[in-house]
Amino acid sequence: MDKAFDYGVTFFDTADAYPIGGALESMGRTEEYIGNWLKGRREQIVLASKFFLPMGTGPNDRGGSRKHIFQAAHASLRRLQTDYLDLYQMHFPDFETPLDETLGALDDLVHSGKVRYIGCSNYPCAGYLVYPFHKMRRRGRYQILYRSISTSGRWRYSCSRCCILLCFRTDTLSS
Numbered sequence: 001m002d003k004a005f006d007y008g009v010t011f012f013d014t015a016d017a018y019p020i021g022g023a024l025e026s027m028g029r030t031e032e033y034i035g036n037w038l039k040g041r042r043e044q045i046v047l048a049s050k051f052f053l054p055m056g057t058g059p060n061d062r063g064g065s066r067k068h069i070f071q072a073a074h075a076s077l078r079r080l081q082t083d084y085l086d087l088y089q090m091h092f093p094d095f096e097t098p099l100d101e102t103l104g105a106l107d108d109l110v111h112s113g114k115v116r117y118i119g120c121s122n123y124p125c126a127g128y129l130v131y132p133f134h135k136m137r138r139r140g141r142y143q144i145l146y147r148s149i150s151t152s153g154r155w156r157y158s159c160s161r162c163c164i165l166l167c168f169r170t171d172t173l174s175s
Contacts (some may be wrong), residue, residue, distance in 0.1 A: 001037050002037075005041065010044060010045055011045055011048070012034060012045055012051070013048040013050075014030050014034055014049050014080075015031075015049055015050035015053070016051075017050075017053035017054075017091070024054075024055070027053075028055070031076055034047075034146050035081035038080065038083065046087070046153075047080065047085055048086060048087035048089065049076045049080065050088075050091040051068070051069060051073070051089075051090060052064065053091060053096065063096065063097055064097040064102035064105075065094075065102075066103070066105040067107075069102065069136050070109075073085070073114060075087065076088075078116075078155075083114070084115065084116060085113075086116045087116065087117045087118070088106065088109065088119070089119040089120055089121050090106075090119075090120045091120075092121075092122045093123050096105035138166060
């Protein structure tokens with residue numbers, strides 16, 4: 001990380017479950033390493049983390065429920081030794097938790113100042129993202145824009161292989 005930072009890398013992305021593949025006791029260790037390294041550099045770094053994967057054996061130790069999101073965010077902030085994340089992402093879709101619950105919890109983290117922006121990774125492009133667009137438009141505070149990149153590198157609006165999802169608060173944008 002020192003070498004990357006010296007060469008101008010300022011975006012660091014991790015997840016609460018990293019390193020994946022080890023015992024539950026080792027999960028979160030990557031965030032601890034980054035947190036130790038981050039001292040004295042926080043304002044120069046764009047810091048992202050993700051949540052979703054099991055962090056314990058209980059029913060609320062994974063997924064997109066309000067309880068898990070709050071627990072995961074606070075644990076990540078503690079391990080990363082910071083008071084906010086620039087980007088907080090849901091690592092995988094949670095088809096068991098209502099999307100309004102997930103987005104409501106993330107919205108509360110943004111309003112509390114613990115998270116600047118929200119996002120997602122490993123989401124399918126088709127179908128699933130259509131629902132949140134309509135729900136969020138009714139909420140009035142968010143817009144979702146998404147486009148896909150074809151294999152030729154040109155922007156397209158439909159692709160089942162890759163997706164870029166951009167979710168931003170409309171009340172924080174200036175005209």
